[in-house]
Amino acid sequence: MVPCPAMQDPDYVRRAFSSIADRYVVTNHVLSLGVDIWWRRLTARRVAALQPRRVLDLATGSGDLAAAIRKRLPEAEIVAADFCLPMLAHARKRGLQSLIVADAMALPFEDASFDAVTVAYGLRNMASWPEAAAEMARVLRPGGHLLVLDFSLPAGWLRAPYRFYLHRLLPTVAGWITRRREAYEYLGGSIERFPSGQAMESLLTTAGFTQTSTTPLMAGVSSLYVATR
Numbered sequence: 001m002v003p004c005p006a007m008q009d010p011d012y013v014r015r016a017f018s019s020i021a022d023r024y025v026v027t028n029h030v031l032s033l034g035v036d037i038w039w040r041r042l043t044a045r046r047v048a049a050l051q052p053r054r055v056l057d058l059a060t061g062s063g064d065l066a067a068a069i070r071k072r073l074p075e076a077e078i079v080a081a082d083f084c085l086p087m088l089a090h091a092r093k094r095g096l097q098s099l100i101v102a103d104a105m106a107l108p109f110e111d112a113s114f115d116a117v118t119v120a121y122g123l124r125n126m127a128s129w130p131e132a133a134a135e136m137a138r139v140l141r142p143g144g145h146l147l148v149l150d151f152s153l154p155a156g157w158l159r160a161p162y163r164f165y166l167h168r169l170l171p172t173v174a175g176w177i178t179r180r181r182e183a184y185e186y187l188g189g190s191i192e193r194f195p196s197g198q199a200m201e202s203l204l205t206t207a208g209f210t211q212t213s214t215t216p217l218m219a220g221v222s223s224l225y226v227a228t229r
């Protein structure tokens, strides 16, 4: 049993993802009815439109987004990093070449060494969102782009039923599949705490980004943020 922390404790996060790594992908697809695949494809399309030559996919996990980007940008160098080895083992099975064990809070890369940085469902789990965003800004070249895909809470009438799904239904179903109900109880709490919309854009602006934008997906269940370094 992994106790649920009040904040994003890196040791807890690493242990939680290690414990669900083998069933992470299938659980995602079941719980989202496959919509998560479409959200990553959309993000990959936005990355491809920017024509980056060197891309860093942070908190790559099982490499779903990195693989979707590689499909659209076969000539680009895609570096995929995560601090959880069991998750990276699944990314390796996808044939991703440049896999690196690294903490997004202290990246082992030169300043201004990437044209684009992506992070899907990862920033929310990092110990300090502003510090993580500043580290992403550091490794991006001026004019490079950051794309953050993550959960948010839908606005309006959908918010109450979605919260029921998030805090009741999801931990129960995910608990059956992964036998790690507590990891999915953590998920609901982390989504409640995570800044979204304008609050996320302000966080990115403070970290050194400009031209921030938010695209709500499925009425705001997820959001895609794009920002320029």
Ligand SMILES: C[S@@+](CC[C@H](N)C(=O)[O-])C[C@H]1O[C@@H](n2cnc3c(N)ncnc32)[C@H](O)[C@@H]1O
Binding pocket: 010, 013, 014, 017, 058, 059, 060, 061, 062, 063, 064, 065, 081, 082, 083, 084, 087, 102, 103, 104, 105, 119, 120, 121, 122, 125, 126, 127
């Ligand atoms: C929900 S998974 C997302 C995986 C993948 N990006 C996706 O779209 O499915 C979150 C990942 O973030 C990683 N992670 C969390 N904090 C991290 C950090 N500080 N540095 C590197 N990876 C981190 C976890 O190990 C986990 O693999």
